[in-house]
Structures are given as C-alpha cells and as structure tokens.
Amino acid sequence: MKKVKLQDIADSLGVSRTTVWKVFSDKEGVSDELKDKIISRALEMDYSLPEGIDRPDKSKKESSDAPLNIALAVSRPESSIFWMRIIHQIAKEFSKQNINLVYTYLPSKINENYILPASLSNGNTQGMIIMNVYNVKLLKLLSTCDIPKVFFDTAVSVPTSELNGDVILMENYNSVFKLTKHLIDKGIKTFGFIGDINYAKSNHERYEGFLGALDDHNLALDHTLTLTGSIGEDTYKEEIELFLDTLSSIPQAFVCASDYVACLLISSLRKRNIRVPHDILVTGFDDNIESPIAENITTVHVYNQNIGMRLAMQILYRIKYPNMPYELSYIETKVIYRNSSDD
Template identity: 45%
Template structure:
C-alpha cells in the first residue's frame, strides 16, 4: 500500500502542502477550522502521525464529527418550539454530540452569505427548522453536509434538498376533522391559511379538499383564504377576509392554531358563537394560545418529533451515503367543542 504523504492530504483538501506541514509541525498561520479539517483528513487517510499528535487528533476528530448545527429561521417562542429544540439538544447530548445554534433571516438577497461555521468544516451535520425562503433553502441544500429538514417550501422538490425531510402528516388528519364536520350535516366549509408557504400547509389543504371531494361537496373559493399572507399582517388580512363574508360558512378549517386563534377572536368580537353559529378547527395544539371555546386541533408531540430529528441527523452522520429519506410523523387528531354541536 502506498504511503500517505502530506501532499496527498493537501491534494485531498485542495490546499497547499505548506498548510499541512504547519499543522503537523506546530507552526502558526492556519485557522482552527482548517486545522481540524487537516487533522480529520489525516486520520481518515491513515497518515502516520506522531503518537502525541494522533491522540490529540483523535479527540478533536471525535468532537468534530459529532457537532450538529441547528439552523433556525424566524425562531418562535411557543411552547412547542421551545420543547422541540430542547429535545433535539437532549437527544444529541445523550449521543455525545455537540449542538451549535444559528439564526437565519426570513428572506435573503443576493448579497447574503451563510454563517462561516456552516461552510468552514466546523460542523458535520445540520438540522434545518422553519426555513421557507427558496433562495436560502437552495443555499443550505448546496452545502456538502448531512442535512435534515423539518418542512420546506412548496416550490423546491424533495430531490433538490440534498438531505432528509421530516414532515408532520397533515392530509389524513385534516381530512378526518373535515369529515367529522360533514357528518354533522355541514357542507359550506372554508379553509384559511397560506397553502404555498410550506409543504405542510399545502398537504393540510389537500386533506381538506380530498374529504370534500370524497363526499361530493364543492369547495367554494369565496370561503377560502389560501393565497400569500404577510408574516406581519396575518391579523389584518384575516379580519378583512372575514368582514367581507356574508353569509359566513358553516365551518372554517384553519391551517394552524395560530390562524384559528385570530379567526375565533375576530368572530367572537362580532357576537358570533362557536360552534353554534360556525365551527372552527386548528392544527399544532399550541398550549400557549387561549380560545373562547376548546379548539379541535391536531396534537404534535414536540418531544417525540425533536427526538426523531436528532436521531435522524445522527443516523445521517453515520450513513452519509444512504438513500435520502422522506419521513412522515403521524400526529393525533383531538376533537373538541369548537366542532361539536
């Protein structure tokens, strides 16, 4: 077997032999991130390091290969998100993995660059949460890192993510809620939520439409608000939509508890009773929201989901070349008074 040389390591990393020599001889002039990469590559190629440097290298390489970035856009402060991120960190720690957090913007322009530690070899894997800007998703997808996405936009195909995708199942759960409303004789049912914002939003809308179609009921566009909704103008746009409806439908299927909360509060201030006058459902079961009537929703176990995200990226670190996985996690439908007569 050919003996591995410093030049071989330099060629593998597309750097100069001098940089490799500096690291192996303890000379200054090499960044910590590049030093880690050189050490890791030397171990990978079975380069004959001195025993003291090999011991240091093994320790550094072990830490490096288990450093996971959590990249979050528009971090939320809801109980669900706090529990989710806490569980990811807890599960990662149990498997001797470090976590590094980075907060990304909601939208980017052509001048934006990613945080350096995502591109310089500091981390070896990444979990992407709440990122829906197409340009940013494409930038993250291009990174040569094992990746796990929680949800994505509707315009980027799964194959272009270059990583695994975990989705909260929404088609059958929303269909179940819709069917429970139809079973009570209600046919004029609307849907509220931006269905092109996220893949999960679209699939919830698909579940609503499929249930209506299954029962031979046409979806009336006048009762649906499914186009783009400004992130900072949700309340105003939903209230404007509700104000122009006359008469109201029998029920609203809302894409999330956040949306359902706006809908319920707006209706109640007008003296409209839920569910007597109109039924309303949500999704996510956000425990930190208050509703005038107990809300029918879909419960997502943040502990279970966080654990799954962590285990998936750990698996991907161990098996980076395994086939990419599209994974649906089943939630629990919770039928409450807001959709019961």
C-alpha cells in the same frame, strides 16, 4: 487498473468533488475530521497524495475526545411552547452524547449577496438541522452545504429531492382529511379554509387533505370562502378581518391551517357576534394551547418531543451513513375533538 479520480473519492464518501479538491489543494473550508476521512479513503483507493498533504495521525485521532458540533439553523426564531419543546428535546438528546448544539439564526429573506453564517461553512460543523426555513433562495443555498442535513418541513416550491438532505414532516393530509370528514358527518355542507398554503409544505398538505375530504363526499368548495394566498407573517389578524368583511355570508365551518389562525379567526368572529360552535364550527392544527381560546379548539395533536428526538436521531444517522439514500419521513399525528366543532 482504472486511475482513481477526485470524483471517485467524493462519490465513495458522499461529498462533492469540490470538497475533495479543497483538501488536496490545502484550501480552507473543510473540517479536520472530514479532511482525515478524505485522505484515508484516497489512500485506501491507492490514490497518490499530492506533495505536501500529510497522512492522518491515527494516534491523534484515537485520543481525541472532541465533541461533534451540530448546527440548529432556524429562521424566524420561535419562542412558542410548540417550537421550544422540539428544540429542547434535540438539546436533551445531544447532551447525552457529547454533542454541541450550535444555534444559528437565519434571516427570513435574503438578497443575492447573502452569505451563510461562518458556523455553517467554516468546516467546524459536522451536521445541520434546519427548521422554520421557507425562503426558496435560502433553502437552495443550504442545499449546497457539504455537510449532512436534516430538514423539518420545507417550502412548497422546493422539491424534497433537491434539498440534498433528509426531510422530516408531521403527518398532515390524513389528519385533516379525517377532521373534515368528521364535520361532514355532522351534516356540514359549506366550508371555508384559512391559512397560507404557498410557503410551507405542511400547510399545503393540510389543504390537500381538506380538499380530499370534500371531493370524497362530492362537496364543491366556494373559493370565495377561502383565504389561502400569501399572508404576511405579522398581518394575519388584519387580513382575516378584511377577509371576513368581504363575505356576503359565512360557511357552516372553517378549517384552519393552525391553532394560531383558528384563535385569530374566533376572535374576529366574536367581534361580529358570530358564536363558536353555536353559529359556526372552527378547527385548527398543532394542539398549541397558548391561549384560553385554543383550549376549546378541535385540532390535530403534534408529538413535538418525538419530532425533536427523531430529528436528533436522523442527523446522527446521516453523519454516520452519508452515502445512504436520503429519506422523507412522517411523524404520525392525532385528531382531538373539542368544543369548537360542537364535540
């Protein structure tokens, strides 16, 4: 009979060989629940336990009512209604199932000496939902955590296949394609695009949908009418102002990566006595109505509560079935036409 190795035990549970080694070497960093799973699986596979490693106490396990701890790891904490609806729905789903939601702050930038918060590495967290994290180094560090993970969006330069977890996204490409086509059908021929397409996969997919619609109608894009490079988190307003100052002429329509960007753009256009929709059409994305301006913006509605519910369901699925192939899922969105596109 083939001798059972640590890697065989690790593969059967969907954990790393290092995690199994920690258990059999009596090292810290692995939760009691995972320890019991690893030891039980080793016994099932006729693996000889090292001296000093006790068998799981089944009676203790059966009587335990300790809740799961699932971390919500968030960079750039958001207070907007858009994000709070997602977070609230996650908390609502977990409250029904004796699950603790552990809010964990992550910085937007890290150095080479950065260490993840103890709540993510002390073995007391059984799963993790990651939102609003786009720093490449941080994403790669999170991908090495030996706990089930679900990401809501990711960085453009980090392939979903390298995250070692499930990824959930809102639908981006088709909705912006449809929205842009609607403007083309209105007779619009010159377009601009505003939004940082380098940091978030969602933003990049929206830009690709925009380009796809132009290409489908044989319309060339004047790249001097686009602001798509890296934009500072706190400098969007200033950079849009500077961008508009460089234009010798304005396009017939601007497609924006978000309602936030669209609102800033419309405010800047107003300062220049350029009226929406009389002089130019503008669209956004998110349906994030937190400004009087946003109420009139043609946009793409995102089902925040459905996303929150889906994130909660997916992490519980991943905890229960750690060996199943990772999933990339899209939540459908809906285009909403309003006054900013003259509808």
